[in-house]
Amino acid sequence: MFREYDFDTALKVIEKNTHLRGGLVETLRNLVDTFGYINEELYPTLANTFNQSEAGVLGVVSFYHDFKTKPRAKNVIKVCMAEGCYARKSKNMIKVLCDTLETDIGEQREDGEFEIEEVFCLGNCAVGPNIVVNDKLYAEVTRDNVQAIINKNCKGNRV
Numbered sequence: 001m002f003r004e005y006d007f008d009t010a011l012k013v014i015e016k017n018t019h020l021r022g023g024l025v026e027t028l029r030n031l032v033d034t035f036g037y038i039n040e041e042l043y044p045t046l047a048n049t050f051n052q053s054e055a056g057v058l059g060v061v062s063f064y065h066d067f068k069t070k071p072r073a074k075n076v077i078k079v080c081m082a083e084g085c086y087a088r089k090s091k092n093m094i095k096v097l098c099d100t101l102e103t104d105i106g107e108q109r110e111d112g113e114f115e116i117e118e119v120f121c122l123g124n125c126a127v128g129p130n131i132v133v134n135d136k137l138y139a140e141v142t143r144d145n146v147q148a149i150i151n152k153n154c155k156g157n158r159v
């Protein structure tokens with residue numbers, strides 16, 4: 001579970017990596033680990049700390065798929081859509097998940113409970129289709145077992 005964002009905690013996270021060469025990426029990763037996302041108000045501080053322009057910081061943030069700039073839903077479900085999983089019908093998983101959780105791919109449900117995200121290869125191709133539910137990987141997911149996986153691993157209201 002992520003902490004609620006606050007600037008003072010973010011500064012402590014940033015200060016941890018000032019001694020590292022190329023510490024910007026590590027700091028961004030630590031901010032995501034702490035808050036689930038990178039608050040844009042930190043760009044000037046990050047730029048000053050790591051001797052970059054704000055555009056340079058934005059460039060790094062936008063390069064990496066996992067560096068989100070908006071708060072995440074309480075439950076994040078990632079569905080692999082790369083070739084191996086796609087061939088094993090991962091698209092069906094997205095349909096079931098979107099219908100069940102009443103949200104669209106790439107969208108956060110209005111109440112902030114669920115978010116479904118497409119990802120491209122989780123490194124588990126031989127036993128796809130694969131999904132990740134709140135950082136826990138599940139293989140060989142089917143239309144029949146996906147609901148049980150969601151019920152077991154997600155907090156909050158389904159609908």
Ligand code: FES
Pocket residue numbers: 080081082083084085086120121122123124125126128130
């Ligand atoms: S193709 Fe889905 S894990 Fe690699």
